[in-house]
Amino acid sequence: MSYYHVISKKISLRKYFVLVGVAAVIMLLAGCQASTPVPAPAVQPPAAASPAPPTTAPAATATSAPTAVPPGGTLTIAVTFDPDTLDAPNITSPGPEQMAMVIYDRLTELGADLTARPGLAESWTASSNGSVWTFRLRRGVQFHDGQLVDADAVKFNIDRIIDDIKPVKRKAFFAKIKSARVVDSNTLEITTDGAFGSLPYLLATAAASIISPKAIRELGDGLARKPVGTGPFVFQEWVSGERVVLKRNDRYWGGAPKLDGIIYRNVPEASTRVALLETGQADIAQHLPPSEMKRLAANPQIQIVKVPSLEMRDIRFNMLDKRFSDLRVRQAMNRAINVPEIVDKILAGAGTYTGAPVPPSIFGAIKSDKNRYDPALAKKLLADAGYPNGFKATLWGAKGTTAGLNEMLEAVQAQWLAVGIDVTLDLREVAAFQALATKGPEEAESTGKQLLSLGLSARYPDPDSHLYAQYHSSQFSPKGNNRGFYKNARVDDLLDQGGRETDPAKRAAIYREVQEILIDEVPGVFLYTSELVFGYRSNVKNAILLPTQHLLLAGASK
Amino acid sequence: MLSFVLRRLAWSVPTALLVVAAVFSILHLTPGDPARLVAGEDADLRTVEAIRRDLGLDRPLPEQLANYLSNLARLDLGRSIHSKTPVRDELATRLPATVQLAIASMLIAAAIGLPLGIGMAVKHGTLWDFFGSILATILVSAPSFWIGMLLILIFAVMLGWFPAAGSGGLQNLILPAVTLAGYSLALVARMTRSECLEVLEQDYVRTARGKGLGEYRILIRHVLTNAMLPILTVMGLQFGAALGGAVVVESVFGWPGVGRLLVEAIFRRDFPIVQGGLLIVALGFLSVNLVVDISYAYFDPRIRYNK
Numbered sequence: 001m002s003y004y005h006v007i008s009k010k011i012s013l014r015k016y017f018v019l020v021g022v023a024a025v026i027m028l029l030a031g032c033q034a035s036t037p038v039p040a041p042a043v044q045p046p047a048a049a050s051p052a053p054p055t056t057a058p059a060a061t062a063t064s065a066p067t068a069v070p071p072g073g074t075l076t077i078a079v080t081f082d083p084d085t086l087d088a089p090n091i092t093s094p095g096p097e098q099m100a101m102v103i104y105d106r107l108t109e110l111g112a113d114l115t116a117r118p119g120l121a122e123s124w125t126a127s128s129n130g131s132v133w134t135f136r137l138r139r140g141v142q143f144h145d146g147q148l149v150d151a152d153a154v155k156f157n158i159d160r161i162i163d164d165i166k167p168v169k170r171k172a173f174f175a176k177i178k179s180a181r182v183v184d185s186n187t188l189e190i191t192t193d194g195a196f197g198s199l200p201y202l203l204a205t206a207a208a209s210i211i212s213p214k215a216i217r218e219l220g221d222g223l224a225r226k227p228v229g230t231g232p233f234v235f236q237e238w239v240s241g242e243r244v245v246l247k248r249n250d251r252y253w254g255g256a257p258k259l260d261g262i263i264y265r266n267v268p269e270a271s272t273r274v275a276l277l278e279t280g281q282a283d284i285a286q287h288l289p290p291s292e293m294k295r296l297a298a299n300p301q302i303q304i305v306k307v308p309s310l311e312m313r314d315i316r317f318n319m320l321d322k323r324f325s326d327l328r329v330r331q332a333m334n335r336a337i338n339v340p341e342i343v344d345k346i347l348a349g350a351g352t353y354t355g356a357p358v359p360p361s362i363f364g365a366i367k368s369d370k371n372r373y374d375p376a377l378a379k380k381l382l383a384d385a386g387y388p389n390g391f392k393a394t395l396w397g398a399k400g401t402t403a404g405l406n407e408m409l410e411a412v413q414a415q416w417l418a419v420g421i422d423v424t425l426d427l428r429e430v431a432a433f434q435a436l437a438t439k440g441p442e443e444a445e446s447t448g449k450q451l452l453s454l455g456l457s458a459r460y461p462d463p464d465s466h467l468y469a470q471y472h473s474s475q476f477s478p479k480g481n482n483r484g485f486y487k488n489a490r491v492d493d494l495l496d497q498g499g500r501e502t503d504p505a506k507r508a509a510i511y512r513e514v515q516e517i518l519i520d521e522v523p524g525v526f527l528y529t530s531e532l533v534f535g536y537r538s539n540v541k542n543a544i545l546l547p548t549q550h551l552l553l554a555g556a557s558k
Numbered sequence: 559m560l561s562f563v564l565r566r567l568a569w570s571v572p573t574a575l576l577v578v579a580a581v582f583s584i585l586h587l588t589p590g591d592p593a594r595l596v597a598g599e600d601a602d603l604r605t606v607e608a609i610r611r612d613l614g615l616d617r618p619l620p621e622q623l624a625n626y627l628s629n630l631a632r633l634d635l636g637r638s639i640h641s642k643t644p645v646r647d648e649l650a651t652r653l654p655a656t657v658q659l660a661i662a663s664m665l666i667a668a669a670i671g672l673p674l675g676i677g678m679a680v681k682h683g684t685l686w687d688f689f690g691s692i693l694a695t696i697l698v699s700a701p702s703f704w705i706g707m708l709l710i711l712i713f714a715v716m717l718g719w720f721p722a723a724g725s726g727g728l729q730n731l732i733l734p735a736v737t738l739a740g741y742s743l744a745l746v747a748r749m750t751r752s753e754c755l756e757v758l759e760q761d762y763v764r765t766a767r768g769k770g771l772g773e774y775r776i777l778i779r780h781v782l783t784n785a786m787l788p789i790l791t792v793m794g795l796q797f798g799a800a801l802g803g804a805v806v807v808e809s810v811f812g813w814p815g816v817g818r819l820l821v822e823a824i825f826r827r828d829f830p831i832v833q834g835g836l837l838i839v840a841l842g843f844l845s846v847n848l849v850v851d852i853s854y855a856y857f858d859p860r861i862r863y864n865k
Binding site for chain 1: 588589590591594595596597602603604605606608609612637638640641642643648651652655703707710711714715718721722723724725809810811812813814815818819822825826827828
């Protein structure tokens with residue numbers, strides 16, 4: 001103790017500040033290094049909106065664009081996730097998909113009305129048996145690397161997405177495509193496994209994007225971070241974890257877009273996306289939280305854009321469970337839930353209730369109020385089925401993947417309890433839930449699969465895509481997405497017919513019947529179609545939000 | 559000293575191996591199949607199987623671990639399951655942001671926490687001390703996402719002084735650094751206060767006062783020097799933690815750091831990224847500890863790491 005005061009003649013605090021100083025220098029160096037490649041948004045948002053912060057490196061864009069025409073500005077979009085890859089057929093989530101949609105083109109494109117329209121293919125015809133499709137390609141279109149888009153290039157892409165040896169992640173989408181054949185330099189023939197009416201819709205998905213064969217060959221796995229397409233915007237830069245920057249394709253075959261470029265900024269936190277939108281640092285913010293909606297709606301500088309998605313939220317019954325094999329129990333569980341009220345109160349209206357299994361924006365979707373809220377009837381049905389005092393069950397779900405989801409399930413739980421059905425919510429992290437939910441029929445009982453909270457999306461806006469994988473008896477999980485093991489011979493038959501049929505009117509009739517059967521048999525509680533809620537600055541024009549979560553931006557301006 | 563450093567460095571090898579093995583087993587025990595996640599929710603079984611083979615996930619676990627370790631010996635951390643980019647590159651692009659944020663927040667924590675703690679100790683029992691303690695308690699208990707959102711609301715939305723999110727220049731660094739500093743700052747302040755209080759009661763401080771030394775010199779020469787060791791330990795731990803990535807702060811501010819990379823990789827079951835990332839984080843922690851140990855000797859000459 002006593003020799004403490006002998007030590008340290010030098011001032012230790014000074015040493016401390018020396019350390020601090022050294023650290024500060026290191027940090028500044030790191031800061032400089034990190035800030036050099038920042039391409040500043042070319043145009044600042046209107047000053048009236050808020051005193052926007054000064055841009056960090058205004059010079060960065062000067063090197064790239066020979067901007068002659070009056071600039072249309074750079075559109076900044078606050079997105080929820082950093083992409084994992086931009087190699088189109090290997091993308092499995094809507095975030096990077098929407099980037100792929102503007103970097104690449106496809107043979108066909110979805111218009112704002114969700115019908116398939118000409119893209120890189122000017123026109124197409126199907127053979128009378130519906131299994132040989134001939135596509136006439138647009139002439140003179142060039143990839144961003146200068147290569148020409150011809151039938152060989154397209155065939156190269158089709159061969160890649162149906163390849164068995166090195167499967168792309170979206171290979172399952174294209175299971176019905178058998179082969180592609182070059183007829184002449186701008187005519188391509190695609191053969192499908194039997195008649196396949198929704199091929200033009202399938203080819204309009206992001207996974208079917210046409211990529212420069214040269215880039216595929218030369219970049220290999222590097223393509224994931226350096227996409228080369230033909231689309232209205234050219235890939236420029238991807239700063240991992242932060243942003244993806246695209247610039248205008250002046251040679252775009254559909255006419256050069258108005259915008260100078262697009263910046264996708266990765267902002268996982270919803271409230272921060274709102275803050276960026278409010279300050280004008282973002283022009284479009286994806287997926288606004290329901291809690292902020294009222295406040296934002298009152299802001300004249302912000303427009304809220306709502307579109308029903310392709311995601312159908314439902315609660316699926318395990319049909320192999322004795323209780324749920326009884327139609328009356330399933331009906332009772334439907335009748336016990338007041339869906340419109342839940343959508344209104346808990347989701348701030350961000351959902352569309354149709355009482356039917358197909359999202360309303362998909363062609364052929366119907367509405368029904370056959371299973372509307374009626375708790376008294378629910379109790380009676382339960383008593384008839386032999387459960388006057390209800391029963392206990394477990395519901396599996398994924399935890400909080402979208403805002404308000406957990407609360408929604410709690411409300412459903414409460415309304416079931418009101419008629420005597422005591423349901424335990426077992427909510428897990430997404431991947432853990434997936435592992436459970438995709439269990440097959442043999443394991444279903446031992447693992448305790450009873451009720452599943454699902455939000456499955458159609459691959460493309462077509463009833464075949466939505467219904468086949470979920471309700472055809474050949475698609476029991478883990479093979480397909482029929483996770484409740486629903487089986488109905490008539491439904492199987494109709495779904496097979498619908499998949500083959502090429503006449504839209506006949507297809508609509510077939511899928512109407514399928515939906516009516518499903519509404520009668522209620523293999524699930526068809527809750528609602530989630531609504532996409534995006535916020536736009538009020539000066540953003542013609543940025544069209546599709547139910548696929550993609551934005552059509554070729555004609556957008558601000 | 560050198561032998562001490564070398565010994566410590568040698569010890570970090572088994573520690574790192576232990577981390578690798580632990581992370582490996584936890585990842586493989588966690589439910590959730592990477593192949594299925596890669597394939598997407600509506601993939602059929604054949605695609606899932608093909609992807610599983612492609613990723614080498616169909617091999618027995620010991621073989622997978624052995625493969626990983628032999629690659630690791632060649633400094634190859636593997637490739638991301640999803641983006642196919644080398645894990646090394648992924649980490650290299652994210653690390654600078656994390657290091658920058660960690661250093662900045664530690665600077666703020668030290669620059670404010672130390673004087674605050676000293677002040678509270680000197681003004682012990684007064685209103686200053688009381689309000690200082692309350693502030694420290696609030697900062698320790700307030701969740702960082704709340705502080706972050708509050709700062710965004712005030713300084714980005716209302717005042718417009720700083721950008722709400724993103725990285726780049728110093729402008730972008732301030733709000734996240736302050737947010738991240740909050741907790742460490744409070745810890746440092748509280749630790750400084752209690753340590754200084756203890757030292758202030760020592761005989762040698764009374765002696766120093768007795769011989770007429772000014773209060774300021776006493777504080778710096780005698781009190782702070784002797785109080786420094788525990789404070790350094792706390793700062794070292796906090797810095798190590800910050801190097802591991804401040805997930806919450808990174809999410810709130812859209813900061814492209816390692817923490818979020820790891821969390822996103824965990825959700826996607828991108829095993830190579832999680833493994834490589836945690837290994838780097840563990841190594842960072844080990845080196846910070848080493849530096850702290852060495853600086854003990856610097857601050858306290860009695861500590862000598864001979865032999």
